Amino acid sequence: MIQAELERVYEAMAEAIDAIGPKQGDVFLAKLALALAEDLGHTERVLEVIAECRGGLVRRD
Amino acid sequence: MRPRGRGELDSLYFDYPHFDPPRRPEVEPQAPVAVVGAGPVGMVAALTLALHGVRSVLLDAKDTFNDGSRAICMSRSSYHFLDQLGIAAPFLEKSLGWTKARSFYRGRQILEFDMPDSADEKFRPMYNLQQQYIEAFLWKAVASAPLIETRWQSKVTGLDQRPGDAVLTVEDPSGSYALPACWVIAADGARSAVRGMCGLRLKGENHEGRYVIADVKMAHDYPTIRRALFDPVCRPGGTVLIHRQPDDIWRIDYQLREDETTEEATREENVRASVEGVLAEIGHGDGYDLEWWSVYSANTLLLDDYRHERVFFAGDSAHIVPIFGVRGLNNGIADGHNIGWKLAAVLNGKAGESLLDSYTPERRGATLDVFANASKSTRFMTPPSHGWRVMRDAALSLALSRESAGQLANPRQMTPHTYADSPATTPDDPGFDAGPIPGAMIRDVALGDGFLSDQLGKRLTLLAFDQPDFDVPPGLSVLRLPANGPVARAYGAVQESAYLVRPDLHVAARWRSVTEEKLLQALGRMAICEEETA
Numbered sequence: 227m228i229q230a231e232l233e234r235v236y237e238a239m240a241e242a243i244d245a246i247g248p249k250q251g252d253v254f255l256a257k258l259a260l261a262l263a264e265d266l267g268h269t270e271r272v273l274e275v276i277a278e279c280r281g282g283l284v285r286r287d
Numbered sequence: 288m289r290p291r292g293r294g295e296l297d298s299l300y301f302d303y304p305h306f307d308p309p310r311r312p313e314v315e316p317q318a319p320v321a322v323v324g325a326g327p328v329g330m331v332a333a334l335t336l337a338l339h340g341v342r343s344v345l346l347d348a349k350d351t352f353n354d355g356s357r358a359i360c361m362s363r364s365s366y367h368f369l370d371q372l373g374i375a376a377p378f379l380e381k382s383l384g385w386t387k388a389r390s391f392y393r394g395r396q397i398l399e400f401d402m403p404d405s406a407d408e409k410f411r412p413m414y415n416l417q418q419q420y421i422e423a424f425l426w427k428a429v430a431s432a433p434l435i436e437t438r439w440q441s442k443v444t445g446l447d448q449r450p451g452d453a454v455l456t457v458e459d460p461s462g463s464y465a466l467p468a469c470w471v472i473a474a475d476g477a478r479s480a481v482r483g484m485c486g487l488r489l490k491g492e493n494h495e496g497r498y499v500i501a502d503v504k505m506a507h508d509y510p511t512i513r514r515a516l517f518d519p520v521c522r523p524g525g526t527v528l529i530h531r532q533p534d535d536i537w538r539i540d541y542q543l544r545e546d547e548t549t550e551e552a553t554r555e556e557n558v559r560a561s562v563e564g565v566l567a568e569i570g571h572g573d574g575y576d577l578e579w580w581s582v583y584s585a586n587t588l589l590l591d592d593y594r595h596e597r598v599f600f601a602g603d604s605a606h607i608v609p610i611f612g613v614r615g616l617n618n619g620i621a622d623g624h625n626i627g628w629k630l631a632a633v634l635n636g637k638a639g640e641s642l643l644d645s646y647t648p649e650r651r652g653a654t655l656d657v658f659a660n661a662s663k664s665t666r667f668m669t670p671p672s673h674g675w676r677v678m679r680d681a682a683l684s685l686a687l688s689r690e691s692a693g694q695l696a697n698p699r700q701m702t703p704h705t706y707a708d709s710p711a712t713t714p715d716d717p718g719f720d721a722g723p724i725p726g727a728m729i730r731d732v733a734l735g736d737g738f739l740s741d742q743l744g745k746r747l748t749l750l751a752f753d754q755p756d757f758d759v760p761p762g763l764s765v766l767r768l769p770a771n772g773p774v775a776r777a778y779g780a781v782q783e784s785a786y787l788v789r790p791d792l793h794v795a796a797r798w799r800s801v802t803e804e805k806l807l808q809a810l811g812r813m814a815i816c817e818e819e820t821a
Contacts (some may be wrong), residue, residue: 256681264691 306439321468328602329474335627356417358616384411397686398693479604496669521564639814653704713796721779
């Protein structure tokens, strides 16, 4: 994926999160992840990306 | 609970009987088996013992049946047990069979699924029937069984276990007495007194989700299809289940919010308001009568061992399961049947006591299986934390556009547990490419005017495909089947193949090519006595 394509995804996600509002933001993102995981059709890769994305985020509560 | 002005047993559609205290002998002879608790599990156990010629004394503290509709779904496997006891007819006549379930999310259908069924099955996957009818039909058979002596209003207050027998202290309106029994089956429910007397406790988890179950009588036009409403308008964030029962009775289960106390939620006006919200949601505007309601939580609790010396625990006394998989009653019935035929085999001298060692692994294994499935269903129905709730809501929302996500909302229904790890089960013969594996319940097959299950005896049965070239032990029933017929095809059998089927229709062993030696080894695993069979 070239940089410009990834940017389109980035923008579309930002706009969708704003359109849905903060209360349903996490449900939207979870739904998106489930749908993309199914389209990807590769469970092990999905689980690796889940582990990857957990990195760099710390609990803030 | 029932509406104001109506007594605990004052039902809109069912007349509860009253049972008098027993007349009992001056001197109590030792009973082969004492069954404590005349609910569905205890009655099935006593009827199974009687089928195999064993006498029992059946005790119950109450003077009538359990109040309310309680467990309303009976599974195909339970109907097979009733059929074997020769009492399926009234159940089939009254109950509503069903195969289909639908799930809705915010009012839109996201999933419709059919449970496995075919013309080869004698019974449907599920039947809805109120528990008091289940008890009434079982009672009709118990009351006319000469080998069962029932004593109502008889409360067990003490238990003394000795080598070789157990002595129960029983209290009835005419006093207290000692009842010696060779074996005891404790089917005395979730608050089992016998369990306490043995010093045992159920162990496991109490889950957060609480549900009110309410029965209403109404003329409502919808087929017998189980409906699950996720995040409905009437209960935002909650879950509602709707089941049709006989006599125009509808069961509505709805989840309580964390901030709703059980006491408040079970007040009549609050139950009515909640029920009316559900009825509005499903488009029923023609009024209703409130019949009965209760509350439950989704617990997973069980005993470490279903046996304590001479006592066997069966049903809710041994395990409390969440109701989403409809396994409380069905597993209890399977418990009662399992210990019933095994105790009968031992008492009749047809098997050694080590056969009884298979009871806990088989039936406790079934409960653990329920827990594994039910905790998935429970997590979906009642998410335990933010993460589970977010994923549940995401799956439901995705299901609006993708059928695959709807499958995540598929409640895992009852299938009979496979006793593959039981000490009584012979490991599989790897030559098979079809058919029920050892430990599994048989699959029924349409055969002539009936079904394979019709032709199985109450005893151990050898399904022999074409003639085996040895003399089959006389203790076995033999059902000879052609090696090119429908059963052979469904069971992956060829000439000389055989399946050994237990009285509870589970496969004990199977061979592509049976020999006398292999058969005797399988019987040995079940402690079936040589002198009876050789």
